Amino acid sequence: MAKKVTIKDLAKAAGVSVTTVSQILNGKGARFSQATQDRVLALKKELNYVPDFNARNLILHSSKTIGVLVPNIGNPFFSSFARGIQAVCREKEYMPLIFSANHEVELERYYLSRLVERSVDGLIIASASITTTTIDEILKPNAIPYLLFDQNQTDAGDRVQVDDYQGGKLAAEHLLALGHRKISMYLPTNPTDNVLHRLAGFKETLQAAGVAFGEDNVVHTALTKRGGYEGTAAILAQQPTAIFCANDELAIGLYRGLAERGVRVPQDLSVIGFDDIDLDEYVTPALTTIHQPINQLGEEAAHLLFKRMATKGELATQVTRMPVELVVRQSTAAVEAR
């Protein structure tokens, strides 16, 4: 197998010194003849010489990479989010290194440590289980700029959020307008702050309209399709006419549990999700949901991080909160229609 082409190979092929090649490739070749410059550049292309990035890193103390930690890349929400980050990184000529921690705290720490070792220039952490302790232990001592997304409350750091409270409120208003009064909500087992805001907006709007909503109207389950499926019996036992799911994956899992029991959506039961993943238009019936601007959230997260990386510590904490909106599809209907 061939060996990686080095700057020495290139210098030898061009019949010039390594220093000459280095200067020409770094745009400082004006003092050499045009013929020499052209020959070196042509040979660089011909031999496919690729400069050693590790040498450059060591000198510049930058790897031109940002680390991205997501809880589950298998959730289309996070693949869209990552796509937004990827687009901005490409403009800036950075590489995004994306890791899925599969909701495991230990794996999260592992990847964070490896990313720090590799001198990432910054981190976007969209992992729900990261703790203040982990941030204090791993990130702060190494002075790595980071941004939190969709996160537990920690005391510090830039963040990108959506208006989760408003999302819960919109879901409640929609169901109230359709005449629903017996309403349940699907929550993850250990709800993160953003989900608790959804719950608060939902609950307070229902209660303000005189609709009872307490612990008896909530079912906790794993925040996955499987979780939504496995909680079906428990949530149907509450005899709701409508169910608000903390995310779309839960709703899609619930669909399966309902189909197996012959419960029709929306004729027998209205279902509303949260996120607006691309799948929502493909399931039957198409899912009514609260739209998050997923791709833009990724872009904004990357923009704020690059700003932080450029200014180091001199910048006040950046918080961007983006709006959500109700998207009405076929999974919700008026109670009267039953």
Added chain:
Amino acid sequence: MAKKVTIKDLAKAAGVSVTTVSQILNGKGARFSQATQDRVLALKKELNYVPDFNARNLILHSSKTIGVLVPNIGNPFFSSFARGIQAVCREKEYMPLIFSANHEVELERYYLSRLVERSVDGLIIASASITTTTIDEILKPNAIPYLLFDQNQTDAGDRVQVDDYQGGKLAAEHLLALGHRKISMYLPTNPTDNVLHRLAGFKETLQAAGVAFGEDNVVHTALTKRGGYEGTAAILAQQPTAIFCANDELAIGLYRGLAERGVRVPQDLSVIGFDDIDLDEYVTPALTTIHQPINQLGEEAAHLLFKRMATKGELATQVTRMPVELVVRQSTAAVEAR
């Protein structure tokens, strides 16, 4: 903001020289007192000192990373595949750098070049549009070990495949056994070799059973949910009683097109997919498909690549072909049942 903790900081805190710290951390500290060793190790932990990986890379000519290029991380097939790779990398203490080229040839070349610059130790290329030219231009001159997956035919290199021909055959046999004789197939616009093998197995099995299957029984569309949705009118115009989709995403897109037209699956039309992504159990009706061992494919790809990296050029080309199987769910039914 704090500065990254350096070996100098650690040496200063411990009251010893940088050389002493370096030797203790590299397991060569036996000649120092136990108290000194303990103090350095305790301070390493306390200060969260992380060794500079770039320096190590430069010396060892290895970044302990492998690059992974997938066409679309938003397809659950590739997120499962990536999970298999991730698991093996973790055992080997390598970092997998995963990039989604979104089916764009130019983006693929971009990421490949950046990965080579960063001295990845090897590459797994699951991107359908990679060409022999790209491999010859970017990978071979830099002597990067690589493995192809799910790929166009190129003349060289290790690869992991499934028995696509057998998959097509199983799909055909299943539909024939249910009495179908008017059968269509959904194909991507530019089918890759693996998809052409599925087609060959399907077509030859139908023809051997005396069922006509030619260009009039095929519709080409984009290999995405949207493609499956947008091709619905064209494929229904062929008046099939059953449709074999080249992958599950196409089938899920087709479901939407059928639902909008009131065509019931499987009562009016049987649908069979290919891949067995986790979503198949969640759509209604649950999708009959050809199962690929997706997670194991990722693991095997990583194992072969590590073997190649360990032995350099002295190993014959490695090809692993893994079996597929039919998974019957609710989307296929006997023609007689109509």
